[in-house]
Amino acid sequence: GAGVSQSPRYKVAKRGQDVALRCDPISGHVSLFWYQQALGQGPEFLTYFQNEAQLDKSGLPSDRFFAERPEGSVSTLKIQRTQQEDSAVYLCASSLVGGQQFFGPGTRLTVL
């Protein structure tokens, strides 16, 4: 289909490992969002891109978290030196500017 896709769907990492999570937005969607969702909670905003520009990264919990969208399409969320508290589902959403957000299925990260 033409929806938002994320990979991998599941990732298990040992504490201290680096991980990279990928998001493929809907073609033509200028805006891209990353959220972190803990079990039983709503999504928490991490960062927002408009094209390749990262306009808001106020939600990133620490400097171990880094996101990029170099060509204004695919985005990667990187977490360095993962900790157990990083275990969560990481959701990506894309939209036209000011439009409805379309969410991907998420990547479930488990840090052992």
Added chain:
Amino acid sequence: SQQGEEDPQALSIQEGENATMNCSYKTSINNLQWYRQNSGRGLVHLILIRSNEREKHSGRLRVTLDTSKKSSSLLITASRAADTASYFCAASVLTFGSGTQLTVLP
């Protein structure tokens, strides 16, 4: 911290009954949105209500908004087992509540 807070946290009803979920928020808004999330899936946008609207309908969904009380409600009529999911309100594009887990029993 999350902008919207849903109430109740969990709701269990029989198929055919109506389900009502409430959302409270803290700051001024331009619009409020409701989303649904099935287990293990991403969020699906259900309905958006603008701050100058009081009520909006979409199929079996009815949303109300009271900006003076900073609250919204989502009513699902004639519920079906397939409506079983978590429901979230978002009082701004970036902030979601903690959700109501709805279980519709067949």
